[in-house]
Every structure is written in C-alpha cells, then in structure tokens.
C-alpha cells in the first residue's frame with residue numbers, strides 16, 4: 167500500500183461504530199480490507215531517491231508558463247504534491263478560468279470539463295462559480311448526460327469510458343448525484359475488459375461513489391459496484407504484475423490500487439518493485455513530458471485523485487502574536503491556529519486560549535460596538551493609564567473588532583499592548 171491514507175477503512179470505521187448491525191458481506195469486506203491494508207508492505211519513495219521526485223515536480227512546474235491551453239492535470243498534481251511555488255498555482259488557476267471565460271465550454275469534451283472541475287477543486291476554488299454565470303458543474307452534468315444517452319443508443323459513450331470515468335469522479339467529488347453514471351460504468355466494467363488506464367480511472371470514480379453510498383447507508387446498489395471494483399482491481403493487479411501495463415499506465419494503476427485494498431492473493435507483485443522501476447524510468451527521462459509527470463506524481467507522494475477535496479480548504483490558518491512591551495511583566499508569544507473558514511477573529515483568540523491557556527487567556531466586555539478585548543494573558547487595559555489592546559493584520563491596524571473581523575488564510579494577526 168502506498169503511504170497515503172487508504173480511502174476505504176477510515177470512512178467505514180465510524181459507520182461500524184454507529185450502526186452496530188451491517189450486512190454480513192459488508193462486514194466481511196470491511197474486515198478483509200482493514201487487515202489487508204495494514205498488513206501490506208509500505209510503498210514509499212526511498213529517502214535517497216526523493217530528489218528524483220522533487221526534480222520531476224520542479225520541471226513540471228516550470229512547464230506551466232509554456233503550456234497553452236493550460237493543463238488541469240498539472241494543477242491537480244501540483245496541489246496533491248504540495249507546491250513549492252504558489253505563483254504557479256495561481257497562474258494555472260487564472261489560465262483555466264480565463265480559458266473557460268474566453269472560449270466557453272461548448273467545444274470542450276466532458277472529460278476536459280471534468281478535469282477543469284477537479285483542478286479548481288484541488289485549488290480550493292468553487293467550480294460552480296467560475297464567474298457569476300459560469301457553473302462548470304452544471305456544464306459537466308449536461309455533458310455527462312450526453313455521454314450516457316449516447317452510450318444507451320450506441321453501446322459506446324460519445325467520447326470514451328476514460329472520460330465518462332473522469333466525469334463520474336468529478337461529479338462525485340462535487341457531491342452531485344451520479345448514481346446513473348456509476349451504474350452504467352459498473353455494468354460496462356463487468357461486461358468489458360477496460361484498458362489499465364480506463365480501469366484505474368473507473369476504479370477511482372466508483373470508489374468515490376462507493377464511499378458516498380456507504381455514508382448514505384444505501385447498501386443495496388453497493389453490491390454491483392463492489393463486484394466491478396473487485397474485477398477492476400484484479401485486472402489492474404494482473405497487468406502490473408505481468409508487466410503488460412505500459413510505464414505510463416503505472417501512475418493511475420497505483421492510484422487505483424491505493425484506494426482499493428489489495429486483498430486477493432497478488433502473486434509476486436511488489437509495490438516497491440514497481441515503484442523502483444518507475445524511479446529508474448524517471449532518472450532516464452521517460453517522464454520529461456509534463457503530462458506524464460503529472461500522472462505519475464500523485465502516486466509518488468502517496469496521493470490519489472480522491473484527495474483533491476482537501477480538508478484544508480474548509481479552514482484558515484492564522485498566526486497570532488500577542489506582544490506587551492509596555493508594562494512588565496513583558497511578553498511576546500506566537501501561536502498558529504486553524505479555524506473554520508469565515509470565522510471571526512474571536513475564534514482565533516478562543517482557539518489560541520484552548521491550545522495554550524497558560525499564555526493566551528483573554529477577557530472581553532460587551533460595549534456599544536460589540537465585544538471589546540480588555541485583557542490578554544492577564545494584562546488588562548486601563549483607562550486611567552490610557553492603555554488598550556490594539557489589533558493588527560500584519561502592520562495594518564484593524565478597522566473592526568474581534569467579533570466582526572474575518573481573517574483570511576495565512577494572515578498574521580498581532581495584538582499589541584498600546585497607549586492612546
């Protein structure tokens with residue numbers, strides 16, 4: 167198993183606790199899964215080869231300015247790997263939005279739109295509001311519907327099953343209803359033999375749908391999805407084991423194997439051997455194409471496309487410093503806290519106090535303008551002394567109180583004991 171968090175078990179454990187009663191097969195699968203996952207070898211890039219990954223990422227990032235149209239897969243990979251250069255992320259997000267605004271979506275295939283949705287999600291952007299009137303999720307729903315209609319009329323999607331898988335994955339991560347698309351994919355996966363790349367993308371999509379259904383406690387339609395996931399997993403494993411999968415399929419194949427538990431007797435397949443082969447190919451330049459790099463990178467950092475929804479999108483990090491150099495005992499303390507996005511500054515004070523009550527205690531009083539901070543770390547403001555707690559965003563004095571001001575991500579808030 168790769169180093170990233172396996173998608174299966176963490177999502178099912180709470181359910182087990184909550185429900186107590188489950189379908190016997192679900193229970194069996196669950197136990198097989200969790201033991202299989204923990205027992206499997208660790209599959210991570212060895213420390214002495216980490217520089218290959220860093221260099222691959224660096225080269226991929228430097229391709230960003232040159233690529234036109236912008237490549238959403240690069241943005242996804244960059245965000246999953248954790249970019250070292252935030253300017254490249256901003257640039258790509260802007261290029262993607264610009265292209266959608268200037269060229270529209272009529273000419274785009276469903277899979278292209280799906281990749282744009284995934285890319286924006288990976289950057290904590292809302293694909294439903296590219297502008298006030300461009301909603302990429304609605305566009306994707308329509309294009310997916312077209313694929314499905316074409317599929318039922320012609321026995322093949324308008325584009326490919328690879329794109330239909332991308333569509334299903336993006337809509338699923340967006341929280342849209344994708345039962346119909348998922349069931350079509352399931353049916354086809356069971357009836358046909360997908361190529362490794364298609365099977366891997368279908369696995370990611372169906373795993374996302376699977377996890378959603380488990381959460382919604384809709385067990386009945388899980389059964390065929392399980393069957394399809396089992397079949398896909400065995401096909402992918404066999405292809406990787408027997409070296410029939412080409413080197414450019416390995417990135418997605420590893421992602422798929424990372425989200426599905428490798429529980430069936432997997433012969434001699436060794437994840438670390440596959441990884442070693444990939445690293446050799448990287449050192450020989452086989453992944454110099456930025457798109458090839460973008461598809462292999464997530465697996466090298468233990469991530470999958472299911473991770474594009476980041477928990478960190480829903481929180482903001484704030485650095486909070488309290489300084490008293492006015493009256494002894496002097497102090498200067500800093501703490502980093504995360505609070506839900508949209509929280510007022512008071513939540514930061516609360517979180518800081520909770521993390522470190524020794525240094526970050528505070529008191530407020532109700533006034534005509536709302537809550538005023540009258541004391542921090544036992545240093546109280548005093549109107550006889552004309553002292554008060556003054557608040558800053560960086561070096562700029564705040565224009566609102568702690569119960570109104572909403573800090574943004576990575577802001578540095580200072581409270582400085584001052585006089586007036």
Ligand code: B12
Nearest residue numbers: 534535536537538539554555556557563564565566567586
């Ligand atoms: C004097 C004054 C102060 C003095 C009050 C000292 C005192 N003991 O009187 C001091 C310097 C302490 C002060 C501090 C701040 N102030 Co002041 N202050 C004023 C001012 C000019 C007059 C208030 C007043 O005396 N009203 C008359 C008395 C009779 O009424 P009162 O209700 O009893 O007054 C109390 C409250 O106003 C309170 N207070 C004063 N400022 C603020 C700010 C906030 C956010 C709160 C909750 C309470 C509060 O202190 C007064 C005495 O207890 C007002 C201007 C205005 N338009 O109201 C700005 C004003 C209220 N302050 C403001 C701000 C932004 C602040 C700070 C947040 C600045 C900062 N960056 O730190 C801090 C509060 C930080 C904290 N500790 O929570 C803004 C509020 C805007 C908003 N939308 O919230 C105003 C409107 C100024 C402005 N135009 O920007 N302030």
Ligand SMILES: *[C@@H]1O[C@H](CO)[C@@H](O)[C@H](O)[C@H]1NC(C)=O
Nearest residue numbers: 487489490491497498499500
């Ligand atoms: C507070 O401490 C930090 C690090 O210890 C230092 O960089 C900073 O200059 C100090 N601030 C003041 C106002 O002394």
Ligand SMILES: *[C@@H]1O[C@H](CO)[C@@H](O)[C@H](O)[C@H]1NC(C)=O
Nearest residue numbers: 559560562571572573574577
């Ligand atoms: C805090 O200051 C930074 C830098 O000046 C600014 O970009 C940001 O918008 C400010 N935050 C808020 C919430 O006003």
